[in-house]
Amino acid sequence: MTAPLTLISHHLCPYVQRAATALHEKGIPFERAFIDLANKPDWFLQISPLGKVPLLRIPQEEGEAILFESTVICEYLEETQGGAKLHPADPLTRARHRGWIEFGSSVLADLWVYETTQDGETLEAKRNTLKTKFSTVEAELGDGPYFAGADFSLVDAVFAPIFRYFDVFDSIAEHGIFDGLPRVSAWRKALAARPSVKAAVTDDYAERLMAFLRKHDAALLKTGKIAA
Template sequence: MTTQPVLVSHALCPYVQRAAIVLKEKGVPFIRRDIDLADKPDWFLDVSPLGKTPVLLVEDTPIFESAVICDYLDEVFAPRLHPEDPLQRARHRAWVEFGSAMLNAIAGFYSAPDEDGLQRAAAALRRRFVQLEAALDSAPYFAGGCFSIVDAAFGPVFRYFDVFDRIGNFGFLDGLSRVQAWRAALAARDSVKAAVSRDYEDLLAAFLMQRGSALSARMRASSATLREAMH
């Protein structure tokens, strides 16, 4: 490869974070180019048939969809992050898809229009985490001591809850010790920390506030309470 790959990104996109984490784990230098998904440039639409991030530009070839990008990187660059055994590799890919389903559930949570919907969405997320707890039988990562692409997929999942936990106590991880330990291990990983900008949490909080959702209303109420307490 004669030039550095370009990761076409959005500052809040969790799927971009997956690719950034894998690139960092493999020590691959890359250029990150953020775009505004609300005002997509023409060149982006030319390289992203689905109009979504991430896109990895390798020489003149665009690769889109985060799972495909991560699998490509795992085939080309060491160290391998997927298991060598085909059955275990398929299992890992399945749990990456489970991570995508969790991101959809997270979007349903922060977009819920009213309190009833918010509580239902919170309960649905809790059920997903209970499933994860049953699947985790080692530490500190999904496959024990080896960081894998499953871990790269779930680092961005857990990052949302750093902000959610500041808004209220929804009990997502109560009593789920293995999931809690996995979350902490991923949060401490250099590649996971480096996958977002320093102002990521502020950007995410601003995005959530603007949703006009039940969670947004909770955030506004919390802000008002804090301002009253300071006066």
């Protein structure tokens, strides 16, 4: 019996969630190995060229192969595994999807600052940046429920972890980022209900994210409904 794939993970990493969602969508058996990125084990540093997650361990006849970078992992799964197709068949549409995946990565870069900054002015600036970027997405979306319509794609797997942040942020502050964006809001709701998206994180995700915000003394915690 062939050993399963192993996804080396961190509990909060949105890039890990992309890969986990893709694995679940394709119905591929896999195991999870969680590491502490603040205290990276030596075995992890030996196999991760960038010192980041996710990694995908792929058993071979002799030893194993290691893939790093979430986009690479997702593309490999799409090219080698059965199950649902997560990229469009048309080359031009597929290329456009890859562009929107990169756009999703740029949103994550803004989110990192938004959630970790201790400065109120920076927080507000990033809030406006995020609202502008989601307005750009609003103009691209159709009738849904997913990015490209009825079929779930890798673009959906990229944006699902983004929206998951806001499930926690919504309990902290009235940020207004999705105000006036009905298609984005409907997309967010559809992704939250998707089984593969739910399975991409552990049940204590929200608690872990709140602990992360407190550890960083995030300005976000000082703006709204609950006390840090």
